[in-house]
Amino acid sequence: MPRVVHFEIAADNTERAAKFYADVFGWNINKWDGPQEYWLVSTGAREALGIDGGIMKKMDNLPGVINTVDVESVDEYVEKITAAGGGVVVPKMAIPTIGYFAYCRDTEGNVFGIMEGDPNAQ
Numbered sequence: 001m002p003r004v005v006h007f008e009i010a011a012d013n014t015e016r017a018a019k020f021y022a023d024v025f026g027w028n029i030n031k032w033d034g035p036q037e038y039w040l041v042s043t044g045a046r047e048a049l050g051i052d053g054g055i056m057k058k059m060d061n062l063p064g065v066i067n068t069v070d071v072e073s074v075d076e077y078v079e080k081i082t083a084a085g086g087g088v089v090v091p092k093m094a095i096p097t098i099g100y101f102a103y104c105r106d107t108e109g110n111v112f113g114i115m116e117g118d119p120n121a122q
Helices: 014-025 074-083
Strands: 004-011 028-031 038-042 052-057 065-070 087-095 099-105 111-117
Touching (some): 004 014, 014 038, 014 052, 074 099, 074 111
Parallel strands (some): 065 111
Antiparallel strands (some): 004 065, 099 111
């Protein structure tokens, strides 16, 4: 069964937001060395309950907080989402060393992410 595996927090100033969450909750937050400005958020030990996330720049068509669901195939789930009355907000994109990702919308207008991991990623 697909599970929520990641959250994202949108911010006008990602560095300021990273400092805020690190100061308030003690989260370990580091800038990602990838093609977009993105901060990786670790909320605790891997074996502890909970999920990790990221902080990204705000985008006009996306809400302030997004949950991401791990799926076996982004293409397969895009079909399921659209067949069930949802839609795609940002189409499938490759994320280097991670896999594939798309932003979707449910029937109530809520945006969420779906992510297909790269089996070759470490």
